[in-house]
Amino acid sequence: MTATQPERIFHIATASDWRRTLETGTYTTSTMGRTLAEEGFIHASRRDQVQGVFDRYYRGAGEHLVLLTIDPARLTDAEVRVEAVGDDTYPHVYGPINRTAVVDVVPLDRRGATETVISLWVKGMAARMGIALAVMAVVALVVLVAQRLA
Known part of the structure; x- marks a missing residue:
């Protein structure tokens, strides 16, 4: 590692590739x-390069992504x-990434922004509330129809 290298580097991965890493212990995509x-x-x-990489290569991925x-x-x-x-420089990893070198994994939304636990909870809660309202x-409607038929 040279002095110009960042302390942490980032890689956008499919959730399925990351799950495979959890099984095998190494990431090779x-x-x-x-x-x-x-x-x-x-x-x-x-x-600072993650959003640009997402926009160029991953925006239409069609599957769940993690950072x-x-x-x-x-x-x-x-x-x-x-x-x-x-005109820029990028870090490249020459060799497999061992699972223990990955210090954080966060989901990305459809725009490439990181999802927080709170935002995931709110989305889940909104979906459950929508289902509950639809059921109600x-x-x-069934009660009204039953009353009119009675």
Whole structure:
């Protein structure tokens, strides 16, 4: 690691790829649909680059995404190189990412923003309230129809 490398690096992953990592202990997806073996490294970014990466490559993913926060100092079988890509630089992980190097995993919403526990709870509560209201409306309708037929 060089002095110019960030303390933490970030990688957008599909939730299914992350679940596989929980089983195997290593993460080996370079980017959506490409493996470490195919690409030669795993694409990563600084925090300020995450939204741009999401917008360019993941916006239409069609599956649940998570943001991995990686501590390069915890990588056991890989090295991070910050390399020029166009007019900017990006961290690339040369080797598999061991699960213990991933210090945080948060869901991303459809716009690429991180989901908090509270926002997930509110969304879940809103969905449950919507279902409850729909059920109450159906029950009220059935009661009204039954009263008119009686």
